[in-house]
Amino acid sequence: MNIVFIHQNAPGQWRHVARHLAASGLHRVILIGKHRRAEIPGAEFRVYTVDAKHERGDSAPSAEAYANFVAHGLAVARVLQQLKQEGFIPDVIAAHPAWGESMFAKDVFPHVPLLHHCEYFYRTHGADHGFLEPASLESSMAIRARNTGLHVALAAMDWGVSPTFWQKSLYPAEAQARISVVHEGIDTDMFKPDSQACFTLPNGIVLTPEDEVVTYVARNLDTYRGTPTALRAAARLQGLRASARVLIIGGDGKGYGSLPDDGRSWKETLLEEIDLDPLRTHFLGRLGYDDYLRALQVSSAHMYLTIPFVLSWSMTEAMSTGCLVIGSDTAPVCELIRHGENGLLTDFFDANALADTLADALKNREALRPLRAAARATIVSAYDQRQCVPTLCRLLEDLATGALPPRDTETISLASTS
Structure with missing residues (x-):
C-alpha cells in the first residue's frame, strides 16, 4: 500500500x-x-x-x-x-x-x-x-x-x-x-516492571524499588492534569511519611489549560503557597524515555490526575510498568482503572484524600502488589x-x-x- x-x-x-x-x-x-x-x-x-x-x-x-x-x-x-x-x-x-x-x-x-x-x-x-x-x-x-x-x-x-x-x-x-x-x-516489552531498576537523582542519590517513591508525570505541569492537587497532596504526604520522595516529571510550559494571570508557570505560583520539603521533592523537568522508564520502575505509587479530557500515554505506560496508579475519579481514567482491583481512585480536587491514599499505599505496599500486577494485565490484555x-x-x-x-x-x- x-x-x-x-x-x-x-x-x-x-x-x-x-x-x-x-x-x-x-x-x-x-x-x-x-x-x-x-x-x-x-x-x-x-x-x-x-x-x-x-x-x-x-x-x-x-x-x-x-x-x-x-x-x-x-x-x-x-x-x-x-x-x-x-x-x-x-x-x-x-x-x-x-x-x-x-x-x-x-x-x-x-x-x-x-x-x-x-x-x-x-x-x-x-x-x-x-x-x-x-x-x-x-x-x-x-x-x-x-x-x-x-x-x-x-x-x-x-x-x-x-x-x-x-x-x-x-x-x-x-x-x-x-x-x-x-x-x-503501548509497548509493553519496553514498559515493564524491573525489580533491579535504579534511578539516579540529579544530586547523585540512587533510588530503587525498595525506597518510598511517589511519581507524578505530565507533559507540562498544568491545571488540566491536576498539578495543584498533586503538589498539595505531596506536601501533606511528606508530613505523613518521613521517607517518601516525590518525583515530579514534566515541563513548565502552558500545557492544555491557561497559565496564572501573571503569566508565570504553575510550578512557580504553587511553590509560593505550598510548603514542600526541598530535600524530598524533585522537579526533574522532561526526561528522556530511558530515565522516564526507570522512574516508573522504581515508583511505589504513581499519581495520575486529569479533568475529563484526553487520556495521557503516561497513565497507560505507568500501568504497563506495573505501577500502583492512584488516579482521579474522572473520565476516561475510570474506564481503565477499577478502584481496588487494578488501581485506586480519588476525587480530582481532594488533595487530602490523595495524600492519605498515597500514605496508605506506601504503608501497605506488599498487600497492594496484586493491584500492580492487575494494572499491567489490563494493558497487556487490551492496550x-x-x-x-x-x-x-x-x-x-x-x-x-x-x-x-x-x-x-x-x-x-x-x-x-x-
Whole structure:
C-alpha cells in the first residue's frame, strides 16, 4: 500500500502503526508534519509550512481560530498536491484532524479513503469545559465555534478511531456510527516492571524499588492534569511519611489549560503557597524515555490526575510498568482503572484524600502488589501494541480496498474488555 500519515507532530498517535508498516518493506509510508520529529526507518517525511499571518495561539478569536484551521489544511493540501504531481497516489490517508491538516485531503484525492484519529470533540457541558471553573456564555459560544473545523473533518472522513469509549462518546451520534475504539497501543516489552531498576537523582542519590517513591508525570505541569492537587497532596504526604520522595516529571510550559494571570508557570505560583520539603521533592523537568522508564520502575505509587479530557500515554505506560496508579475519579481514567482491583481512585480536587491514599499505599505496599500486577494485565490484555497495531493495519487495509466496518461498530479491537 501507499499510505500517508498526517499529524502536526508527526507521527503522533500513528507512531506504532507507521513504524510497523514501514519496517515491513511492503508499503510506501509518507509522514506529513509541521515539524520534523523522530525519524521512522523506511518512512519518508514531508514538512508543511503555514503562512505566518495565520499562525495563532489557542486564545485567538473564533473566526481567526477557524482561519488557522483552514490555513493548516491549505498547507497540507500543497504537500499532497506535490505528491500527486510526483506520481504518488495513496491507497489510504490517516490523519489527526484537530488542527485542520486533513481539511482538503479529499479535494486533492477525492477517491482515497480518509481515516481520522478522533481524539476529542469539545462539549459545552460534561467534559473539560466548565470543570475547573464555571463556564461563561462567551466561553460556551467559543467552544461551539471551535468545533466548526471538526465538523468539517467529520463530514470528510470515511472512518475514525478513538482510543477510549468515553472519547468516542463525545462525538455527534452520526459520527459515532463511523468511529471504532482502537487504542494506538503501548509497548509493553519496553514498559515493564524491573525489580533491579535504579534511578539516579540529579544530586547523585540512587533510588530503587525498595525506597518510598511517589511519581507524578505530565507533559507540562498544568491545571488540566491536576498539578495543584498533586503538589498539595505531596506536601501533606511528606508530613505523613518521613521517607517518601516525590518525583515530579514534566515541563513548565502552558500545557492544555491557561497559565496564572501573571503569566508565570504553575510550578512557580504553587511553590509560593505550598510548603514542600526541598530535600524530598524533585522537579526533574522532561526526561528522556530511558530515565522516564526507570522512574516508573522504581515508583511505589504513581499519581495520575486529569479533568475529563484526553487520556495521557503516561497513565497507560505507568500501568504497563506495573505501577500502583492512584488516579482521579474522572473520565476516561475510570474506564481503565477499577478502584481496588487494578488501581485506586480519588476525587480530582481532594488533595487530602490523595495524600492519605498515597500514605496508605506506601504503608501497605506488599498487600497492594496484586493491584500492580492487575494494572499491567489490563494493558497487556487490551492496550498492547501487539494487538492494537495489527487491528489498525487491518482497518487501513480494509479501507484501501473499499471495505468499511459495519456502522455503529463499538470496537474492532480487544479494548471492549476495558
